[in-house]
Amino acid sequence: STSMTKPEGKAPLHRRQLGLVIRTHREAAHLSQEKLAELADVHRTYIGLVERGDQNLTVDLLIRIARALDCRPSRLLAETGN
Secondary structure (H helix, E strand, O other): OOOOOOOOOOOHHHHHHHHHHHHHHHHHHHOHHHHHHHHHHHHHHHHHHHHHHOOOOHHHHHHHHHHOOOOOOHHHHHOOOO
16 A cells, blocks of 8 residues: 555654654754753753654744754755655
């Protein structure tokens, strides 16, 4: 089947890939989830959801996270390989 539905309990691959890219950048910047959340003006649990791919980011939030990581949103997206 070519259904676009995701398996139960598993985030879509593209979101998990973006979450991994964000976590990699966060760790490279020596930031905790708490600190990144503070810089991006979101709750810490939100960053955890993003990094696991469980949260579908809005463009606004992607831009805020990218700014907090001192990089461009396009770079984060390009590094997902999609």
